[in-house]
Amino acid sequence: MSGDTDLIKLYSARILALAADIPHLDRLDSPDVSVxxxxxxxGSTVTVxxxxxxxxxVAFGQDVKACALGQASAAVVGEVIIGRTLSEVEAARQQLKSMLTEDGPVPDAPFDGFEVLIPAREFKNRHAxxxxxxxxxxxxxxTYQEQTCA
Structure with a gap:
């Protein structure tokens, strides 16, 4: 029964609410780069x-075909990504990975919304x-920076 309780905690109302309201779900008409x-x-996919x-x-669009956890993560990203730089995104990615895999702290603001995913630490198959x-x-x-610096 413990496993069922853990899964219930994992799919909290906050995670499900984030998954249901992902910002920037429209793809951009003329992106500088798409990934x-x-x-x-x-099999989850995210295209940005x-x-x-x-x-x-300065502009961000995403197509998210993922589980509720991937969707919640995309919602956190979509909420705060405008205005972020390469170094901020690198730091957030490293901090999120550390939070999930090494019991590290929640990523720094503005990416601190990832705290909702702390219960996913125990579910390594969901980290990717x-x-x-x-x-x-x-x-x-x-990729954008490599292209513009070349």
Whole structure:
């Protein structure tokens, strides 16, 4: 019965509410870069479109086909991603991974909304899905910067 209780905690009302209200679900008409990431374990996918100006994300769109945890994570990202820089996205991604895999602290603001996913620490098979939105965004902003610096 403990496993059932853990799953109930994992899919809390807050996680389900985030999953039901993901910001920036429209793809961008003319993105500077688009990246699609897939979790091989569960098949979840997230595609992000970015427009970047002066090193910061100024427009963001995403297509999320993921479990509730991946959707909740994409909602947290979508809520705070506009105005973020490469270094901020890198730090958030590393902090989220540490929170999930090493019992690290919740990512720094503005990414502190990921605290809702602390119960997912015990479910290693869900970590890749949770990281998808940040992984795609990070790859996108890195790709954009590589293209503009080349």
């Amino acid at each position: 699609k990431k897939r979790s091989p374990l569960c 479109d970015l427009q970047v100006r002066d090193g910061a994300i 899905s949770i990281l998808l939105a940040l992984d795609a965004t990070l790859e996108g902003i890195q």
